[in-house]
Amino acid sequence: MLQQTPTDPGIDVPAWTPELLREFLEExxxxxxxxxxxxxxxxxxxxxxxxxxxxxAEAEPEDREEFHDDLKKK
Incomplete structure (x- = not known):
């Protein structure tokens, strides 16, 4: 089952994680x-x-600008 994606057994996540596997095995x-x-x-x-x-790239534009401003100050 681990060779397949978690969506095959009906779990709505793109990839297996150790925690997801632990829960899956228990259930x-x-x-x-x-x-x-x-x-x-x-x-x-x-x-x-x-x-x-x-x-x-995933961050909000305002957060990116604030981060870059803080980085320049340091």
Whole structure:
């Protein structure tokens, strides 16, 4: 199931995360795993989990300007 996207089993997110996997295993198979163990399981299956990073392009224009102004002051 992890080789497919979470949308296949009906979860409305684009990719698996260790926390999502932990919740899915508990709800679907009634098996409890810790989040670090889910990271290990994903790694063993050849999956990598990367934390999403917010980019400046996604920020509100006012927030970007304020950030750049603060950066220039420093």
């Amino acid at each position: 679907t198979f009634n098996v409890e795993y810790l989040t670090p163990s889910c990271r290990r399981l994903m790694k063993e299956l050849g999956l990598s989990y990367q934390k999403p990073r917010r980019t400046a």
